[in-house]
Amino acid sequence: MLDTLIHIAVLLVVPPLLPGVIAKTKAWFAGRDGPPLLQPYYDIAKCLRRGWVVSETTTWIFLAGPIITLAATLLAGLMVPLGRADAPIAFTGDLILFAYLFGLARFFTTSAALDTGSAFEGMGAAREVTFACLSEPALFFAFLVLAKISGAFSLTPMLHAPAAAFSAGIAAPLILILIGLFIVLLAETCRIPVDDPNTHLELTMIHEAMVLDHSGPLFGIILYAAAMKMLVLGTLVLQVLVPFLPGREVLRGPLFLVLLVALAGVIGVVESVMARLKMRHVPYLLVGALLFCGFGFILLIR
């Protein structure tokens, strides 16, 4: 029970810290002080207090987009084990639900974008679904590897298996899916080199373009859900990474949060040292992620 409460508390409270860490890292690279670490919390709080403007051409889908996205992300977050404790929700086959909760969120986000009838939002939605087609299979290949290692079809045992049953034989597949999952993390959380969350250029946006018309509390919810998605997907990456770190048993305890922050720092470093890909080249990167995960699976079953 205590584990469940802690899990829920972490899931609700920690997410906005991650974009804050990324912003701080980037500011450090740029030689600036940057915004306060907790700025995303202030931003979300500010958005929630604001009024909103809703276009007259939109329908209920426009409102449903952010709300369903948040609900789906929250539910998915209850299925991944944070640290060593079991996830509050675990059953055989939950990994399918996990993946398609994000699919559901994406469906409503893109529908809400199309609902506005704006050219920018339509472009953003088209890009989002195109790229999702490639990141989703990469995620599933990574799940296959974890399922094969653990012999289970539930996320909790699957994600605990790398650290618990670590052996030389599974190291190579794990490294491969680690790379693949990290790319999926960057793509799904709209980071450079796939998307640029800081850009103001509508024509280059992917995710940001889809939410241009959302304002006030709806936008606050979107920011919050995006941060939570980063925490959830980041957890996947970390659970695969932990066996390679010294002191892996300790790290899976409360220090897991430190690892999350460090992961956000790494994302910040990636964003600071490279430019975005050309839009046409983004699929190459995602196919690369798919290949990494796919080869990981082949290596494991050969």
Next chain:
Amino acid sequence: MNASLTDFARLTNGQAVALDRIPVLDLTRLQASIAACVHAGCRVSALFGAVSPQQGNTRLYVVLADDEQNLLLAAAADAVGDAYPSLTPQCAQVHLFEREIAEQFGVRPEGHPWLKPVRYRRSWTGRDVWQRPAGEAILPAVGDFYRVEGEQVHEVAVGPVHAGVIEPGHFRFQCHGEQVFHLEIALGYQHRGIEEMLLGGPDARTIHLAETLSGDATVAHATAYCQVSEALAGRAASARGQALRGIALELERMATHIGDLGALAGDVGYLPTASFCGRIRGDVLNMTALLCGSRFGRGLVRPGGVGFDVDAERLAELGRRLDACEKDARVAIELLWKTPSVMARFEEVGTVPRAVAVELGLVGPAARAAGLERDIRRDQPCGIFCFSQIPLATYESGDVFARAYVRWLEIQYAIAFIRDQLHALPGGAARLPVGVFAPDQFAVALTEGLRGEVCHVAITDAQGRFARYKVMDPSFHNWAGLAYALRDQEISDFPICNKSFNLSYCGHDL
């Protein structure tokens, strides 16, 4: 070539001639001569209308730049009534000039392939080519746009309100998925009517109007205006003043080029260069402020020389800051060329081939990046550039990388030039008296501003007042180049293409 050359009066940059020395030809003859000269390698620097002595006619003046001969060619002709045959089908680079004349004077170029308003304003003569109702307001960018039809073709409209802090302009893309078939640019939101305000001048406001033609090119426009003034008054600027103008002009170029390279890096999400260039640009602007107290060089360039002299202490300080700036800029900018992810975004994007650049009459870094050897400082030197040459920076590929790299070369050349000038600054007065303008004169002055050739043409009346003052900002030539660069590109690459040209909206809209 020679037959048509003789049709023109020959001038050099910063020279005034009596108005009656500008030959007034038959319009067909003038158009044939323009076409022949452009075919032989000249450029149309200015083509504009003015009130003709014959009632109801419009006098068209043309200034061609013959870069090989270091000459400017000027001639005139009357367009009779409210229409004349368009030259655009034979000479593409006059397309926007003819649209401007149509808008300002209400004369229709018959056969112009795309006759739309340039700035969406009423004409000066009361005639209207588009027969718009007199009582209604004319709104910018309202009207037909070039359309591509088809089931999967979609239209994306951007602006005039943009997400960034930039000037207003409207961009209409015809797209097939991510691919751009066509881009049409509609401007006019920034029109202030400066050409009308300059009429009857000079007065106390004139120099300030010249300085604000395009804010970041203050020195370039003010220098062109002062060269026109000095030519009309028959006086020369002081040697010290000319050198200081040159320093300020190159500082202006450096500041904007460094800012542009930072903005390009920012647009592809490359943080280090974006951040550092933003700061270094500020350092360069502060060097200009060291000269005159204004970061954008306001109040520095004045007829007869410069408004502020510098003492030895400030020159030494400028040299020290220049050294520091060079070091910082080199580190920040060379990172771009060393980062593969940045180069992948810049190379083979937004290409303007050399032939197209020639046909459109591009100027400045955009032309030089396509391999054209065009630089007023070398081809039509005036002021300090008659005595102190600056190397020409060119590149062949015509893409975003070329436009970025040419900027970096120009920054380095500018630094070297300023350093030379600081060590050999002429003595004497910073500013000499200019006096009144001669009556019935025609004067042309060109300056190589940061975006290319800034061309000012002044015609004085019998009292020595401006009867017509024509300003050509380089952006006027180059906007068509940006539209061309987007052909067959991805729409997500528009921002870097746009930044690589970095054109002025208010310089175009005047």
